[in-house]
Amino acid sequence: MTSEPGTSDASAERWFDAAAGPVVRPYAMTRGRTSHTAKARIDLIALVITGQAPEDGLTAFDDHTLSPEHLDIIERCQYQAVSVAELAADLDLPVGVVRVLVGDLVEASHVHLHQPVPPAELPDVSILRDVIDGLRAL
Template sequence: MPSDDQLWLDDDSGPLVRPYAMTRGRTRPARPELDVVTQLLTVRRGDPRNLPVEHDEILRLCARPLSIAEVASYLDTPMVVVKVLVSDLIDQGMLTTDAKTRARGRPNRQLLEAVLDGMRRL
């Protein structure tokens, strides 16, 4: 009979914690303005005994600014799950976003073409 640790780990698929379990069944973040490039930064750490493991890991990672895409990659977790968890942490005042990143929007086409032309010349 396998031990308790072996029941929750499958060598091929990894840990058997489903994304909806991490978000308590929520599939949409409370903050729809979050996107893949939104920069995150930990404002204050919570007591790890009172935080779910995923929340604590996000706070640890965001001790330096990271994008939501980077956090999702480090956690090997779907983007929408990370957005839900990040929304929770922002609402609790533990995480902040870089409003300047969102306000800047996308770079203009002329700038991107100029960068591409410069790279082609290299």
């Protein structure tokens, strides 16, 4: 079923800029990379926070090599630590993209990561119970 020239088809849908969705693909934001070059492993629950101001007075916002997405991450992490999962949700980006962008920022020393304590490094519950029992015995 085709519509004649000059008439509008009621079933035809028109896409406008706001309804078209994101126009930049995730691989374009990461320059085609799927992993970061930072040495640290970036977990979903790792906390990201900006570092101290550099001595030269220049901030990350003065770094013209950073993309708008990099700057959005820095802006959200200026005053409090934010998890990688939260950043992905807030920025409406895939977690893999956020990991790559955060890795870039870590490598450039614009942000710092606070990794969760691995379960193997946590104290054993039985040791803690023995300590409590020992304290009670005093």
